Amino acid sequence: MLTNEVKSTGDEEAIIADKLRLVDAVQRLGIGYHFEPEIEKALEKVHDMGEGLFTNIDDKGKDLHHAALRFRLLRQQGFPASQDAFRKLKNSEGRFKEWVSRDRQGLLSLYEAAHLAFNGEDILDEALIFATKNLKSPSIIQHNTNPNSFQKQIDFALRFPAWKCVPRSLARHSIDFYSEDTSQNQKLLMFAKMDFNMVQNLHQQELYEISG
Numbered sequence: 074m075l076t077n078e079v080k081s082t083g084d085e086e087a088i089i090a091d092k093l094r095l096v097d098a099v100q101r102l103g104i105g106y107h108f109e110p111e112i113e114k115a116l117e118k119v120h121d122m123g124e125g126l127f128t129n130i131d132d133k134g135k136d137l138h139h140a141a142l143r144f145r146l147l148r149q150q151g152f153p154a155s156q157d158a159f160r161k162l163k164n165s166e167g168r169f170k171e172w173v174s175r176d177r178q179g180l181l182s183l184y185e186a187a188h189l190a191f192n193g194e195d196i197l198d199e200a201l202i203f204a205t206k207n208l209k210s211p212s213i214i215q216h217n218t219n220p221n222s223f224q225k226q227i228d229f230a231l232r233f234p235a236w237k238c239v240p241r242s243l244a245r246h247s248i249d250f251y252s253e254d255t256s257q258n259q260k261l262l263m264f265a266k267m268d269f270n271m272v273q274n275l276h277q278q279e280l281y282e283i284s285g
Contacts, residue, residue: 089119089126090139096146098258101235102251102265103244103272113150119143120152130161130179137162137179145186149236156196159183169200174207177223181230184208188236205231222253244269 096112099105105112119126126143127136140158147154162183164170173180184204190197207213208227229246233239248265251257 086126086136086139089122089143093119093139093142093146095258097142098247098251098261100146100149101243101247102261103240103247104261104265104268107268116146116150116152120147120154124155124158128158128161130158137173137176138182141179141182141186145182145189145236148186148189156190156194159196159200162200163196169203173203174210174213177213180204180207180213181227185230185235188234222250226250241269241272 092115096105096115099108099112127140129135130137130140144154144156144158162169162173173183181204183200187197187201187204190201208231213227229250233242233246235243244265248262248269251262251265
């Protein structure tokens with residue numbers, strides 16, 4: 074599911090984008106531990122393809138979501154990823170281009186990615202400040218197909234960025250968010266719910282045995 078060979082075609086980036094979204098969903102839903110070898114192999118392939126993926130982020134939002142997602146997933150997995158791709162988000166005066174604040178999904182992904190900045194990575198530090206400010210703006214959810222659901226995701230991310238969130242808490246909320254996603258994989262969602270309940274019951278049993 075995660076490790077199919079990527080063919081060198083015109084749809085190469087689309088295939089990689091689908092794979093990155095799947096890895097992100099699996100990890101957020103709390104079932105990544107079932108697929109650790111597959112996730113490692115999938116992200117290793119993405120890393121080996123170099124920095125040439127999703128380079129059109131300066132084209133009014135094209136690829137920003139996937140560029141930020143790629144960056145975050147690689148760094149989370151311990152692979153090197155450069156902040157240089159995000160330089161294209163700035164204009165000649167060193168300010169973030171106006172369209173970035175209107176790219177709702179891209180801005181949220183950039184916000185999440187910026188939390189993995191190393192010391193001295195000024196672009197990511199500035200991106201975090203910029204993204205946080207604009208995600209708090211009421212206008213960010215305008216024209217969204219499911220504004221209430223998206224606002225919930227933003228509110229949760231602002232309080233608990235994925236990189237810093239307790240895994241079980243992230244899984245519980247992500248299951249709720251994913252349930253409202255029109256592009257959801259129903260089998261994946263069902264598996265995540267079953268796994269969450271199973272782990273929760275196991276923890277409750279362990280607590281009962283300890284306290285008894």
